[in-house]
Each structure stands twice: as structure tokens, then as C-alpha cells.
């Protein structure tokens with residue numbers, strides 16, 4: 001419920017952590033600085049009065065001027081300390097927010113991480129948080145001090161003459177009204193602005209990633225409809241927002257500073273009437289001019305609150321993503337095999353797996369085949385613990401997978417996905433990720449087993465070539481073999497291959513198959529397969545259609561009693577004759 005959500009400032013303070021005291025002190029110093037900032041005005045009032053009364057002496061003038069200078073210096077020092085502390089605190093808040101996000105990233109279902117566009121995470125961690133810094137560092141200490149400064153000025157004028165105090169306030173109701181008109185619907189508009197900015201950034205990242213395809217088809221940026229739409233939407237929503245604000249903003253900024261509209265006629269009338277002295281008249285004219293700037297800053301601070309709110313909302317929404325709850329103590333594992341017991345799974349509303357039950361045996365190969373979109377990869381992702389089941393149980397080593405710490409499960413399995421990701425580190429370090437403390441010899445042995453040693457040695461710097469630099473020169477199959485070398489080095493007891501050979505050419509496929517056979521020697525292998533020839537010798541083949549297992553057994557059995565498998569095999573055989581191999 002929205003009303004139970006803590007306010008923006010409270011939410012921010014939740015991230016202040018160890019710097020809570022510093023932030024409060026910085027606010028206190030800023031307010032104190034403003035109080036000292038009133039000193040010179042007070043001195044001017046006293047001096048003007050003394051001059052007018054004819055009681056001014058050189059000592060008094062010197063004392064008042066010195067006092068004004070000291071007040072100004074103290075104000076400067078206090079503001080400087082306050083600003084320093086608030087910036088430091090802001091960076092602590094940003095650090096805490098970023099840590100909270102990255103901590104959450106490690107705990108949310110891995111599937112969410114894999115399926116969220118990279119651009120969205122970049123927005124969240126870099127852009128959103130950076131925007132917060134600027135708003136926070138100034139907003140936190142300046143808001144109280146910017147409120148304190150006008151209040152002190154007003155108090156001073158009221159003390160000198162309450163009628164002039166009222167006259168100085170005359171523009172505030174009208175200015176506030178204009179300001180309120182500007183802020184109408186600000187929150188939702190801001191949210192819309194940020195959503196459209198995020199969407200534009202995400203599609204931009206997607207566009208850059210897909211630039212090869214766009215060029216290959218000789219298309220312009222505008223032809224990439226999603227990107228063009230998101231830019232247009234960002235432009236339209238920003239313009240709609242600002243055109244609503246501009247008029248009221250200009251009106252508020254024009255009216256608020258015009259305190260002379262009240263003080264000049266009222267003061268002149270009271271002075272001529274003889275009930276107001278000239279020094280008080282002059283002070284009442286000048287002092288309000290000093291509180292206009294802080295008041296304008298208060299109005300800007302209101303905008304900043306909305307900005308902070310919008311940015312914080314993105315952060316808190318992600319922080320509320322339910323995490324995968326796993327124990328911290330290692331679980332006792334039996335034989336390293338999987339048991340699916342009546343597993344149902346839905347990504348959102350619609351179920352993609354229904355009543356899946358099967359068991360794998362240690363040291364054997366289980367293949368999962370089926371029509372496109374039937375749920376094969378989802379089964380593999382549940383095995384890797386990327387998502388939790390909706391109902392039913394996935395067991396590994398006899399334990400419910402939810403009772404196994406994520407790190408322990410990851411030590412047991414190697415998950416080789418289709419989009420074989422290489423970090424922008426040296427190829428050696430990419431392979432070493434399998435076991436961070438592996439020696440160079442072990443890394444090279446794994447690379448040899450995965451049939452990558454030869455092509456790595458042909459690269460300019462061999463194993464020390466950066467994967468990013470080599471990226472263009474590595475074929476999909478070569479990249480695949482590097483990830484297999486990584487998995488070989490890891491020595492996990494279970495290997496999960498998700499469509500590992502889907503896009504390899506025949507020569508690469510043979511090399512990949514050799515690499516895989518070394519990878520899986522003596523291990524349990526689960527393979528999500530598109531090419532039926534790679535799994536014809538599997539110990540168990542599961543045929544999936546529409547989220548259900550419609551056939552299971554070895555190839556020979558399935559060819560006899562599973563019509564879908566028979567058809568897939570016939571299609572596959574036909575495609576080979578027809579010159580392509582995809583099923």
C-alpha cells in the first residue's frame with residue numbers, strides 16, 4: 001500500500017548508515033551558518049540607526065564593520081564544513097545504495113539477471129545513483145539552511161517593525177500558488193520521464209549490440225523501430241512535462257523576488273506618515289532581497305525531492321525483488337544426480353512446465369529434446385538453480401535444491417550456455433575462472449582437452465590475448481570451446497549443456513563434440529539438444545512438448561513408441577539430406 005511507504009527523505013536516510021551523525025551535523029552547521037549570515041544585516045540596521053540618530057562613533061563603526069566581517073567569515077567556514085560533510089555523506093549513501101543493489105543482484109533468481117537487459121542494470125547502478133549524488137549533496141544541508149535564512153530575515157524585520165514584516169511577505173502567497181501549479185502532477189511526470197529515459201538507454205544498448213545485423217541488412221538507425229520509438233517517446237514525454245512547467249516556473253520566479261512590491265509602497269507611506277524611521281525603512285527594503293535566493297533554492301529543492309523520489313523508486317523496486325532463499329551451511333549430498341518430482345513452473349502467470357518428473361543417474365547422459373519453446377532450457381535453468389519451482393521439488397544429491405547453498409551447487413555443476421560469454425580479460429584468465437587458483441599448466445591442459453590450444457597459440461599474444469581484442473577473430477565455435485575448457489578445468493560432477501552446438505558449423509561441431517566427450521568423461525551430463533545426432537547414444541532421452549514430458553527412453557525405444565520423437569528424427573534425417581542439419 002502506497003500510504004505505508006516511508007517518505008523519500010526517510011528512505012534516503014535508511015542508506016546513510018554509519019554517516020547518520022555526520023549528515024545531521026552537516027545540516028546543523030549549515031543552519032548555524034545561515035544564522036551567522038544574518039549578522040551583517042543586523043550590523044547594517046544598527047549602524048544606519050546610529051547614523052540617523054547621530055550617535056555613531058568611529059569605535060562603533062569599526063566594531064560593527066568588524067562584527068559583520070567576522071559573522072561572514074564564520075558563515076563561510078560553517079558552510080564549507082557543512083558542504084564537505086554533506087558531499088562525503090552523499091558518497092557514503094551512494095556507496096551503500098550501490099552495495100545494496102549488487103548484494104541484491106547476487107541473491108535474486110539468476111534468471112532475472114540473465115533476462116534483464118544490460119542497459120537496465122547500467123541505468124540502475126550507474127545513472128540513477130549518479131543522479132542521486134548531485135541532488136543529495138546540495139539538497140540535504142541546503143534545504144534546512146535555505147528555509148532558515150528567510151525565516152531569520154523575516155524574524156529580523158518583524159522585530160524591527162511588524163508592518164514591514166507583513167509587507168515583505170506579500171509576494172509569497174502568489175509565488176507559492178504559481179509554484180504549486182508547476183508542481184501539479186510533477187511526481188507521475190517525473191516517473192514517466194525516468195521510465196522513458198531508462199527505456200531509451202536499454203534500447204540503445206540493444207541497438208549497439210545488434211548493430212551487426214542492422215548493418216548487414218543495410219538498415220538505418222531509424223529503421224530499428226524500437227529504438228526510434230523509444231527516442232520519440234522520450235522526446236514527447238519530456239516536452240509535454242516541460243511545457244506544462246515552464247509557464248508556472250517563469251511566473252513563480254518573476255513574482256517571488258519582487259518583495260519591493262510590498263515593502264516600497266508600504267514603507268514609503270508609513271515613513272511619510274511619521275510612524276516608521278528611515279533606517280528601519282531602508283533595512284526592511286534591503287533585507288528581504290537577501291532571502292529571495294534561498295527561497296528560490298527551496299523551490300528548486302522541491303523539484304529535487306521529486307527527482308530523488310523517482311530515482312530512489314527504481315532502486316527500491318529492484319531491492320524488493322524477492323530473493324532466492326538459500327541456507328548458508330553446506331548441505332550433505334548423496335549421489336550426484338537429479339530428481340524432478342511433479343515440477344510445475346511459471347515465469348509470470350502462464351505455466352511453462354507441467355508435472356515434470358524424471359531422474360538422472362550418476363555418470364550417465366540425459367538428453368532433453370523437444371519442439372521449440374516447449375520448456376527444455378527452463379528445465380536446465382531449474383537444474384542450475386537459476387529459478388525456484390512454482391510447485392513440486394527439484395532434488396540434487398537427494399536434497400531439495402532450495403536447501404543447498406547456491407555456492408555449493410555451483411561448485412558441483414558446470415552450466416555451459418549457448419551464448420558463451422567471455423569476460424574482457426586474457427583468454428588464460430577466462431579459462432581460469434573455472435578454478436581461480438589453477439596453475440598455467442592446468443589452464444593449458446584444459447585448453448588442449450577442449451581443442452582450443454592450437455587456435456589460441458596462433459593469436460598474437462597467445463593465452464595472454466585479451467578476449468575482447470580477440471573477440472572478432474574468434475568464431476562462435478572457438479568461443480564455445482573456451483567456455484568448455486573453463487568447464488573442464490572446473491572438474492564439476494555434473495555438466496549441463498544448453499544447446500551447446502546449436503550454431504556450430506560441421507567442422508567446429510566435431511571439435512566441440514570431442515571437447516565435450518573429454519569434459520564429460522566419468523561425469524553426469526545433461527544436454528539440451530537441437531541436433532539429434534549428438535544425443536543418439538544418450539542413456540535417457542526426455543521428449544518435451546508444451547511443458548510436459550511426452551516420451552522417455554533410449555533412442556531405439558523412442559523411435560518405436562514416441563510419435564513426436566519419430567517425427568523429429570525423420571525431419572532431422574530429411575534436413576541432412578536436404579543439406580541442412582537443424583531440427
Ligand SMILES: Nc1ncnc2c1ncn2[C@@H]1O[C@H](COP(=O)(O)OP(=O)(O)OP(=O)(O)O)[C@@H](O)[C@H]1O
Nearest residue numbers: 115347348352370371372373374375376377378379
Ligand atoms: N524469462 C522468461 N519470461 C517469460 N517467459 C519465458 C522466459 N523464458 C522463457 N519463457 C517462455 O517459456 C517457454 C519455454 O521456454 P524455453 O526457453 O524453456 O523453451 P525451449 O524448449 O528451450 O525453446 P527453444 O528450443 O526454442 O530454445 C517459452 O514459451 C518461452 O517463451
